[in-house]
Amino acid sequence: MSVPSDQATARHSSFLIGGTWTAAEGPDVVTVSCSTTGEALGAFPDATEADIDHAVAAARRALADPSGWSIWSPDERALAMERLAAAVERRGEAMAQLIAREVGTPIEVARGSSAQYAARLLRFYAGVARGLDGESSRPALAGHTLVRREPVGVVALIVPWNYPVSLACFKLAPALASGSTAVLKPSPETGLSSYLLAEAVDEAGLPPGVVNIVPAGREVGAYLVAHPGVDKVSFTGSTDAGRSVAQQCGSLLRPVTLELGGKSAAVVLDDVALDVFADALLGSSFPNNGQTCTASTRILAPRSIFADVCNAVTEKARSYRLGDPRDTTTDIGPLVSARQRDRVEGYIRVGRDEGGRVTAGGGRPDGLDPGLFVEPTVFIDVDPGMTIVAEEIFGPVVVLLPYDGGDDDAVQLANDSTYGLAGTVWSADTGRAIDVARRIDTGIVGINGWDLDIGSPFGGRRQSGLGHELGPEGIDGYLRYKTLFVA
Known part of the structure; x- marks a missing residue:
């Protein structure tokens, strides 16, 4: 029938x-x-x-x-x-x-x-x-x-x-x-x-x-x-x-x-292969134009390499091609509805009002009207108490936060969230990354990348x-x- x-x-x-x-x-x-x-x-x-x-x-x-x-x-x-x-x-x-x-x-x-x-x-x-x-x-x-x-x-x-x-x-x-x-x-x-x-x-x-x-x-x-x-x-x-x-x-x-929902952390360790992390950013932090609950939208990096991580993330976000999602060369498509775009743009305004600094994106791209596009947006100069750090935005927006000290400080900052769905850890030492991942209080953690495994449980905490x-x-x-x- x-x-x-x-x-x-x-x-x-x-x-x-x-x-x-x-x-x-x-x-x-x-x-x-x-x-x-x-x-x-x-x-x-x-x-x-x-x-x-x-x-x-x-x-x-x-x-x-x-x-x-x-x-x-x-x-x-x-x-x-x-x-x-x-x-x-x-x-x-x-x-x-x-x-x-x-x-x-x-x-x-x-x-x-x-x-x-x-x-x-x-x-x-x-x-x-x-x-x-x-x-x-x-x-x-x-x-x-x-x-x-x-x-x-x-x-x-x-x-x-x-x-x-x-x-x-x-x-x-x-x-x-x-x-x-x-x-x-x-x-x-x-x-x-x-x-x-x-x-x-x-x-x-x-x-x-x-x-x-x-x-x-x-x-x-x-x-x-x-x-x-x-x-x-x-x-x-x-x-x-x-x-x-x-x-x-x-x-x-x-x-x-x-x-x-989620507000997952990408924990970058000091021995990270930065090119590997940057190349995976589209799938780990901006998947489906950021409209993904598991996206690693809080990027945490040690202060010793924080500037390098910021530059890599900013450069990568600026490089993404926005356009018709049916074009195979498009990296970032439009958002699902005008209401969703309004929501994302509202968070970007709040982020700026609260003192965050935009290093990439932050607006609508030229020449793509009437599509419901928002540029891939990167915020720095933020702290854990800010709205854009604490709340799920569900759009192409990431925040970068530095941490001092070693892996313990990274874990503490990653766990400073009311959410507990997913996350990623990035390190050249897989064993070290797994040890950090075990201490992150979320349902799912990816090591140097993440893919949804049908054969394993999927669920969040808090x-x-x-x-x-x-x-x-x-x-x-x-x-x-x-x-x-x-x-």
């Missing part, structure tokens, strides 16, 4: 609910504009609470089906997930091109982080599903127990706009592997690309209602979080929004996984979130346990 839409203008009129393209309940539409040109890319219905009710009801019916998804064998679920992975891959280039226009993601980044990554996630968790022991026997003091692993139930999956397809599959893949059913709520900024994922789900032939996809805004998302038909929530987004989700789930005693995704551990949040004592 194909999406009932005008493919030339991407004007959608329905949502994938219960295995069918279901007409939206409300008359309003959301129009998505290209972040580079401002032209309209298409539109989709503005979801209502009634649409969420339909989606949750469909997921509950699929969960309760006595011959349905939740009681399929792990191998049957794995085969269906592999079909979905192949269907996603077939839409890879279309997804990358659309995300480049919706989000501003440079095309090569969009290709690697969208369908390719999503398909890898689905295949990885298909393998996890095959190895899942649904019931095991354990000896007890008298008799024995049977320990059952069961799907948690209907899960609400709420994903942001910065990596819309891959972050959806961060959650969808382990949920499917567990036997749970899902209501996926993509962000309205990337609602159009969510229809390509919905097409893939439709093509893969999963049972009706196992995956329901309803792009919607914050108010409708909040309704989904509190919906009585939902058994678990998994949310990726800002810390402020995550705090509201956590409060609601706490009041309902509903399990929740939160992947939130204001960066609760729980973990990825790795074999990522399925734990979608399982519940039952113990049967046998006398």
Whole structure:
């Protein structure tokens, strides 16, 4: 079944609910504009609470089906997930091109982080599903127990706009592997690309209602979080929004996984290979135009080489090519929306007002209107108490801070943050860098670079979130346990 839409203008009129393209309940539409040109890319219905009710009801019916998804064998679920992975891959280039226009993601980044990554996630968790022991026997003091692993139930999956397809599959893949059913709520900024994922789900032939996809805004998302038909929530987004989700789930005693913001540190040690660090800066500190929660946006360097590090970072930031994200020579594309650009420019103004000095960028580039561009911006003469040092900006802005003394001082400065998501350590001595990384209080640290490893847990501490995704551990949040004592 194909999406009932005008493919030339991407004007959608329905949502994938219960295995069918279901007409939206409300008359309003959301129009998505290209972040580079401002032209309209298409539109989709503005979801209502009634649409969420339909989606949750469909997921509950699929969960309760006595011959349905939740009681399929792990191998049957794995085969269906592999079909979905192949269907996603077939839409890879279309997804990358659309995300480049919706989000501003440079095309090569969009290709690697969208369908390719999503398909890898689905295949990885298909393998996890095959190895899942649904019931095991354990000896007890008298008799024995049977320990059952069961799907948690209907899960609400709420994903942001910065990596819309891959972050959806961060959650969808382990949920499917567990036997749970899902209501996926993509962000309205990337609602159009969510229809390509919905097409893939439709093509893969999963049972009706196992995956329901309803792009919607914050108010409708909040309704989904509190919906009585939902058994678990998994949310990726800002810390402020995550705090509201956590409060609601706490009041309902509903399990929740939160992947939130970050203000990660790049710890540069005094023996750093400066050319290696500078060459990796685009991917470590400015990925996806800075619209990445794991970006190392606090660069910490020893005072003895601080001037050299500042010069290297400034020169590299000035060298980046800004332009159409669909051009493979573009390093930095536009931001996702005018609201996001206003937010980033507001932080730059605050940084200057608080005494920070800009050595690169700090404004809008010439000749790229009406694109939503902000120049890669580098601040020095800052201290840990400044707003731009403490808060997540989510744009192409980095700050450089010196530290005195040795590695202990670097670790102390790196840990001086309310966040605890990620970070990097840069040194010619890998053993020394690993020792420093072990003492940095974050969920993830890269040594002389960083890449997202599907096979390892991903999660933050403090204001960066609760729980973990990825790795074999990522399925734990979608399982519940039952113990049967046998006398």
